[in-house]
Amino acid sequence: MFLLVFSYVLGSITRPGIWYSTTVASPRGISALIHTFVWMWATEWVVFVIEVVGVYMLVYLVGRVDCQTHTRIALVFGLASYTTMLIIVGILSSMMWPGKAEWATTGGVLNAFYGGNTFAQLGMRAPFMFAITAVVDGIVTARFEDAQLKRDIARKLSVLGIVATLAGAAMLQWYLATLPESAGVVLENRLPEHFPLAMAVAVGAALVYFLVRYMQPRALVSSVAAAMTVVILVAGLWPEEVARESLRKPWVAGQYVYSNQVVGADVPSVGVRSEIPTIEAHGFLKTHIFVPEKLRTIDDGNRVEAGRLLALTTCANCHSLTATGMHPLQRYFGPGHSERDVAEYLQAALAGGNTLYMPQIPLNDDQARALAAWILSTMSGQGAAQAAAQPTIRTE
Numbered sequence: 001m002f003l004l005v006f007s008y009v010l011g012s013i014t015r016p017g018i019w020y021s022t023t024v025a026s027p028r029g030i031s032a033l034i035h036t037f038v039w040m041w042a043t044e045w046v047v048f049v050i051e052v053v054g055v056y057m058l059v060y061l062v063g064r065v066d067c068q069t070h071t072r073i074a075l076v077f078g079l080a081s082y083t084t085m086l087i088i089v090g091i092l093s094s095m096m097w098p099g100k101a102e103w104a105t106t107g108g109v110l111n112a113f114y115g116g117n118t119f120a121q122l123g124m125r126a127p128f129m130f131a132i133t134a135v136v137d138g139i140v141t142a143r144f145e146d147a148q149l150k151r152d153i154a155r156k157l158s159v160l161g162i163v164a165t166l167a168g169a170a171m172l173q174w175y176l177a178t179l180p181e182s183a184g185v186v187l188e189n190r191l192p193e194h195f196p197l198a199m200a201v202a203v204g205a206a207l208v209y210f211l212v213r214y215m216q217p218r219a220l221v222s223s224v225a226a227a228m229t230v231v232i233l234v235a236g237l238w239p240e241e242v243a244r245e246s247l248r249k250p251w252v253a254g255q256y257v258y259s260n261q262v263v264g265a266d267v268p269s270v271g272v273r274s275e276i277p278t279i280e281a282h283g284f285l286k287t288h289i290f291v292p293e294k295l296r297t298i299d300d301g302n303r304v305e306a307g308r309l310l311a312l313t314t315c316a317n318c319h320s321l322t323a324t325g326m327h328p329l330q331r332y333f334g335p336g337h338s339e340r341d342v343a344e345y346l347q348a349a350l351a352g353g354n355t356l357y358m359p360q361i362p363l364n365d366d367q368a369r370a371l372a373a374w375i376l377s378t379m380s381g382q383g384a385a386q387a388a389a390q391p392t393i394r395t396e
Ligand code: HEC
Pocket: 189, 190, 249, 250, 251, 259, 260, 310, 311, 314, 315, 316, 317, 318, 319, 327, 329, 332, 346, 349, 350, 355, 357, 358, 359, 361, 371
């Protein structure tokens, strides 16, 4: 019942929210995945139905079928779960590296699916999932009344946990070796410093916990198991998920859709062409579809507002536009800079795409100046309020 409620009922409630928010945050990333992997998702759906039916059968057929049948149902359920993981891992890894190199020219869903990164990620994820199983199951095992059974299960889970944690940590090294160069840069320089430490603490704490539990199975109580589950989720799973999402930057999908929804590379096999040359030739404001007509051409009256729109559409995926939050833009520029300094800096940093962690964002002189004007206006405080409140700012 715990498994059913924890994984499936809560999962069913959060999943539509996840799909909704990712589609809003990254429509082109989702679109790229759906166009490449629609049949993989259809397959996953079929397997997932087996999994969901399986978990209900497991819970509601206890005592109504013989033990052997129940074990068989558990096996089918487990295999179905594993298969959904395999499919999702293939899709996730293609977001980092789109499968085999020939996919870009020849296409083919399997070429997109089986990349250098797929099995490394599967190899890492499977043991970590077993380790999490061993931790979470402690909550259930702790409540067994039969002391002998409790000791047996607690010991078995501890062994599973130790083996799985060590195997997962080893596989993590393999996984890291399969990442693109940009991921290495993000990993080394751009992630919060406490992340590697948090992961190390989670792995270390899990090992100590499993060892203690192995030696003192009777000491296993629900509250400690629950606390340990929280530690694993907060110190292990959360940094891992954030790291995986960050490592992919500046891309959101397949090394061709940038995080800011600009297509940044050609993929002939799916008929996708880089938008960078068009943006270089005509500027972002003229080519982006969601720009209000009055901002397509910059003049003295709308410069700050156009700058804000540029920041919103091209930078806000990774930079907070206010003083707080994730990498706020204004933090990079101290007081006393002129609009021109900032504009030149932005062009140098962004136009060529030579930072590995940011997309190539071509800014012509007008747009760089507008963006600079907006960034400077946010530092005085009132400029931002004005830009937000007034559709057009009058020239003095
Ligand atoms: C894909 C994510 C992403 C996008 C989109 C993005 N940046 Fe960045 N940017 C980063 C990261 C990551 C850093 C490094 C963060 C840090 O060290 O504080 C960074 C750093 C910077 C810096 C500091 C100097 C440097 O070169 O490291 C500036 C300035 C900057 N970004 C401006 C912008 C502007 C302006 C835009 C929009 C036109 C933009 N960025 C879009 C991810 C992004």
